[in-house]
Amino acid sequence: MKVNPAKVLPGEDDIRKAFDRISNHINLTPVLTSQTLNEITGASIFFKCENFQKAGAFKFRGASNALSLLSFEQAEKGVCTHSSGNHAQALTLAARSRSIPAFIVMPENAPSVKVDAVKQYGGNITFCKPTLEARESTLQQIQEQTGATFIHPYNNIQVIEGQASCFYEMLGQLNHPPDAVVVPVGGGGLLSGTGLAAKYFSPTTKVIGAEPLMANDAWKSFREKRFVPSKDPQTIADGLRTSLGDITFPIILNQVHDILTASEEGIIKAMFLIWERMKIVVEPSAAVVLAVLMEHPSVFAGKNIAAIFSGGNVDLKDLPWF
Amino acid sequence: MKVNPAKVLPGEDDIRKAFDRISNHINLTPVLTSQTLNEITGASIFFKCENFQKAGAFKFRGASNALSLLSFEQAEKGVCTHSSGNHAQALTLAARSRSIPAFIVMPENAPSVKVDAVKQYGGNITFCKPTLEARESTLQQIQEQTGATFIHPYNNIQVIEGQASCFYEMLGQLNHPPDAVVVPVGGGGLLSGTGLAAKYFSPTTKVIGAEPLMANDAWKSFREKRFVPSKDPQTIADGLRTSLGDITFPIILNQVHDILTASEEGIIKAMFLIWERMKIVVEPSAAVVLAVLMEHPSVFAGKNIAAIFSGGNVDLKDLPWF
Numbered sequence: 001m002k003v004n005p006a007k008v009l010p011g012e013d014d015i016r017k018a019f020d021r022i023s024n025h026i027n028l029t030p031v032l033t034s035q036t037l038n039e040i041t042g043a044s045i046f047f048k049c050e051n052f053q054k055a056g057a058f059k060f061r062g063a064s065n066a067l068s069l070l071s072f073e074q075a076e077k078g079v080c081t082h083s084s085g086n087h088a089q090a091l092t093l094a095a096r097s098r099s100i101p102a103f104i105v106m107p108e109n110a111p112s113v114k115v116d117a118v119k120q121y122g123g124n125i126t127f128c129k130p131t132l133e134a135r136e137s138t139l140q141q142i143q144e145q146t147g148a149t150f151i152h153p154y155n156n157i158q159v160i161e162g163q164a165s166c167f168y169e170m171l172g173q174l175n176h177p178p179d180a181v182v183v184p185v186g187g188g189g190l191l192s193g194t195g196l197a198a199k200y201f202s203p204t205t206k207v208i209g210a211e212p213l214m215a216n217d218a219w220k221s222f223r224e225k226r227f228v229p230s231k232d233p234q235t236i237a238d239g240l241r242t243s244l245g246d247i248t249f250p251i252i253l254n255q256v257h258d259i260l261t262a263s264e265e266g267i268i269k270a271m272f273l274i275w276e277r278m279k280i281v282v283e284p285s286a287a288v289v290l291a292v293l294m295e296h297p298s299v300f301a302g303k304n305i306a307a308i309f310s311g312g313n314v315d316l317k318d319l320p321w322f
Numbered sequence: 323m324k325v326n327p328a329k330v331l332p333g334e335d336d337i338r339k340a341f342d343r344i345s346n347h348i349n350l351t352p353v354l355t356s357q358t359l360n361e362i363t364g365a366s367i368f369f370k371c372e373n374f375q376k377a378g379a380f381k382f383r384g385a386s387n388a389l390s391l392l393s394f395e396q397a398e399k400g401v402c403t404h405s406s407g408n409h410a411q412a413l414t415l416a417a418r419s420r421s422i423p424a425f426i427v428m429p430e431n432a433p434s435v436k437v438d439a440v441k442q443y444g445g446n447i448t449f450c451k452p453t454l455e456a457r458e459s460t461l462q463q464i465q466e467q468t469g470a471t472f473i474h475p476y477n478n479i480q481v482i483e484g485q486a487s488c489f490y491e492m493l494g495q496l497n498h499p500p501d502a503v504v505v506p507v508g509g510g511g512l513l514s515g516t517g518l519a520a521k522y523f524s525p526t527t528k529v530i531g532a533e534p535l536m537a538n539d540a541w542k543s544f545r546e547k548r549f550v551p552s553k554d555p556q557t558i559a560d561g562l563r564t565s566l567g568d569i570t571f572p573i574i575l576n577q578v579h580d581i582l583t584a585s586e587e588g589i590i591k592a593m594f595l596i597w598e599r600m601k602i603v604v605e606p607s608a609a610v611v612l613a614v615l616m617e618h619p620s621v622f623a624g625k626n627i628a629a630i631f632s633g634g635n636v637d638l639k640d641l642p643w644f
Contacts (some may be wrong), residue, residue, distance in 0.1 A: 030352060032374075051601045052354075272638060279373045279603040279634035312601035316594060321639060 009251065010161045012200040015193075018161035019168055022064040025097065027053050031173045036277045041293045042301040046178065048170045051282050051312025055121070057239075058166050058190055058310050059090035059153070059163075065162030066151045067094050075100050077147035082135045084110035085239055086311050087153035091122035103148050105138045113315045153190030155245025163193030168201055170306060177202040178306040182289045185209035185218045185259060186240035188248030190310060195255025205306070208299075209252070209259035210292040212237045212267060218244055219259045222252065236264055236320055239285035239311065260299070262291030268320045270294060274309075283314040332483045334522040337515075338485035341490055344386040347419065348487075349375050355496045358599045361614045366566045366625040368500065370492045373604050373634025376442070380488050380512055380632050381412035381475070381515075386585050387484030388473045389416050390400035397422050399469035399619045404457045406432040409475035414445035425470050430456045464627055477567025486515030492628060499524040500628040505613045507531035507540045507581060508562035508569030512632060516577075516579025527612055527628070530621075531574070532588060532614040534559045540566055543579045544574065558586055558642055561607035561633065582621070586612030587640065592616060605636040611636030 011016075029052045038044055050058035050182065067079065078101035080093055088104045096104035104123045106115060107130035118125055128138040143150060152159065167181060181198060185191040191209045198205045211218050215233035216227070221244055230243040271287035274280060286309040293300050294305065332340075351374045351621040360366055372380035389401065395594065400423035403413055410426045417424035426445045429452035440447055465472060474481065489503060494540060503520060507513040513531045520527045533540050537555035543566055552565040584592070593609035596602060608631040615622050615629065 056601065275603055275638055279378065281597055281601040281603060316597055316641075317642075317643060319638075322644060 008157065008159060010164065010196055014161055015164045015168055015197055015200060017310060018065045018158075019165040019231050021068050022061060022162060022165060025064050025094070026168070029053055031170060032278060032280070033279050037290065040273070041204070042297055043293060043303050045293065045305045045307055046170075046174060047278070048166060048306065050166060051280060051281065051286060051309050053311070054311040055079045055086070055089045055093040056311050057086035057090060058308070059086040060094060060164050061098075062154075062156070062159035062162035062189060062193075063090040063094040063151060065097060065165070066156060066158040066245060067264070070149060070156055077149070078102060078140060079151050080104070080109065080142050080146065080148040081151050081153060082106075083153050084114055084137045088114070088123065089117050089121060089313070091151055092118050092121040096122050101146075101148070103142045103146060105135055105142060107135065111246065111315060127284055132238065135218060146299045151282065152245070154187030154242070155247045157247065158188055160193045160196070160248065160251070162195040163190045165193075166190065167194045167197040170308075171201055174306065176304065177205050179303040180206040180300070181306040181308070182208045182209050182292060183308045184237070184240055184285050184288045184310045185211050185252075186285065187242040188218065190243045190251050190308065192248040192251035194308070195251055199255050205256050206257040207255060208215045208292070209256055209261055209290045211261050212240055212288060213261040213263050215241050216250070216261050221249060221260050222256065222259045226255060237267055237268075237285040237288050239283065258283055260292045260296050262288055262295050266291035266295050272321055280309075281312045281314065282309045283311050286312065323639035326549045330479065332479060332486065332518055334481055337486045337490055337522060339518055340387045340480075341487040342603045343390050343488060344383060344484060347376075347386050348383055348415070350357070350491070350519065351375055353492060353553060354600060354602070359595065359612065362595070364498050364619055365550045365615060365625050367615065367629055368492075369600070370444035370488060370628065370630045371602065372446045372488060372607060373602060377408065377411040377415040378633050378635040379412060380485060380630070381408040382416060382480035383487050384476075384478070384511060384515075385409065385412040385416040385473060387487070388478060389420060390414075390482040391480055393445035393473060396471050399471070400424060401473050401481050402426070402461060402468065402470040403463050403473050403475060404428070405475050406436055408635055410436070410445065411439045411443060411635070413473055414440050414443040418444050423463045423468075423470070425468055427448030427457055427464060429457065433637060436635075439635070441530050455562065465559045474567070476564075477569045479523050479569065479631070482513055482515045482570065482573070484515070484520070485512045486519040488512065488630060489516045489519040489628070492630075493519070493523055496628065500527050501625040502528040502530050502622070503628040503630070504530045504532050504557070504580075504614060505630045506562055506610045507533050507574075507609050508607065510540065510563040510566045510574050512630065514570040514573035517573055521577050528579040529577060531578055533581055534562055534610060535583040535585050536561050538583050540574070541583050543571060544578065544581045547575060557589075559589055559607040559610050562610065565573070570582060581613045582618050584610055585618050588617050596641055602631075603634045604631045605633050605635065606642065608634065
């Protein structure tokens with residue numbers, strides 16, 4: 001993959017318009033604080049709770065924005081994607097609310113809890129072998145058969161604009177611009193969107209990506225300023241196993257101040273603390289932000305920190321502390 | 323126990339004043355809704371989330387109100403209670419915030435997660451044999467030694483006024499008075515407080531107690547209009563195993579419209595649904611309200627329902643669906 005700045009980056013007005021476009025469809029998610037977690041980290045943390053977003057994750061924002069920009073002819077034929085995770089659920093639910101079909105390609109070994117969620121929202125699932133090749137060729141077949149529009153999980157300008165709406169919305173919920181915003185990074189949709197939102201609406205805020213040490217391809221790519229692919233990492237943070245995209249990576253290089261990593265043990269510990277102290281259900285990929293805050297205290301001590309809990313879709317019958 | 327109306331019932335103004343007294347100390351807990359749970363029950367439900375209250379349960383309201391009414395001389399000597407549950411944590415935290423000691427009598431077989439929580443808030447724990455006699459005699463010794471004021475978990479007018487503040491506060495968060503409010507019942511502090519708040523501030527709202535079928539002493543007492551004690555029931559809803567008190571029971575007889583029960587299976591199913599769909603951590607005693615809504619659909623279909631999630635203190639390493 002070559003690193004080229006995307007030709008047409010979303011501007012200030014594009015993010016505002018994306019937010020206006022989707023704001024009647026998304027949940028206004030709360031910003032929560034926790035005295036205990038402030039004491040543990042030494043920072044003053046404001047958690048944006050996208051685990052309360054529709055379909056359980058911020059992904060609904062990007063999917064909604066991409067869908068809302070389809071022409072009538074496009075919309076009629078539906079949308080498609082390959083994903084075994086939150087994007088599949090988000091796209092299916094967003095499509096259902098517009099009464100158009102969603103075609104989802106999933107690996108045949110996808111967890112049943114995720115398959116069931118997509119089915120429940122009315123998605124048309126096609127299973128394929130669990131390889132990138134099978135995934136892409138199956139998706140191509142689906143596109144040819146149905147004429148559905150492919151909505152990439154993150155490497156898509158409209159999706160990035162939608163994800164940018166999260167921090168944009170959050171800024172309106174805070175009394176002061178935060179010193180930093182900490183965001184999980186997998187494919188980079190949320191991180192690049194947050195980077196753009198910070199650039200336009202809170203330029204004094206530093207943007208920090210949070211990544212599992214065991215899936216540190218974005219950390220490497222950021223430091224080496226060249227794309228380093230993700231190689232099937234085994235982190236518990238299943239939403240953060242993907243590689244960056246050729247649209248998200250250049251935005252991240254330009255708009256993000258740093259990427260910090262957290263250990264698997266730290267992610268599980270953070271997830272447990274969030275459930276126990278904040279009484280909310282977050283998935284491992286969301287807990288990475290607190291794990292980063294806890295494992296890098298000197299970076300954040302005494303600061304006002306915004307942190308985005310990306311989602312809460314977790315198999316309650318398969319928890320990491322059991 | 324004889325059933326006599328309490329001599330001095332809290333009036334409209336007492337509840338307003340209790341709320342004003344404690345409102346700077348408690349969390350303003352959110353009211354959440356869930357489309358999925360509305361579809362499942364056929365009702366329109368507004369959940370008051372006291373799992374987000376300080377110390378993780380509504381009990382902090384009553385404890386705070388009782389504490390705030392102590393004289394300087396009383397406060398200096400501290401407070402005491404016997405409890406292995408949420409009241410112990412709430413009283414300890416409320417005492418800590420006023421820098422006065424809290425003496426807690428706990429049975430020696432209390433779960434370590436509850437003992438640890440009280441210790442963490444700085445409570446002075448005295449263990450006793452797990453019998454009512456040992457509990458009461460140990461508490462009496464503590465009182466004699468320390469001069470601490472006994473704050474009963476529910477059979478105490480100031481505690482009831484504090485619990486009444488929950489529904490009072492909730493009414494200010496709703497656009498319309500609900501058709502009914504559904505509240506868990508153990509000792510009856512929250513239910514009697516809610517009954518009084520409804521009487522004064524939302525007289526068209528029916529007040530419904532929610533109780534585990536396996537601990538249906540309040541259900542029996544209500545139907546037979548005579549006190550039926552709780553006999554060591556084994557329900558998973560550990561906060562609802564206690565008997566009514568001679569102050570709470572007459573208020574319940576006068577102000578509550580009905581008490582409905584739920585099965586153990588229904589409580590666990592409801593708890594799982596709340597975690598999975600609402601992404602919040604509630605304890606079994608809180609899930610009883612949804613279990614009642616699900617097991618008595620004809621009572622609630624098409625109605626606007628307020629429901630109080632009483633707390634979220636649960637041992638995350640010992641979940642009922644594992």
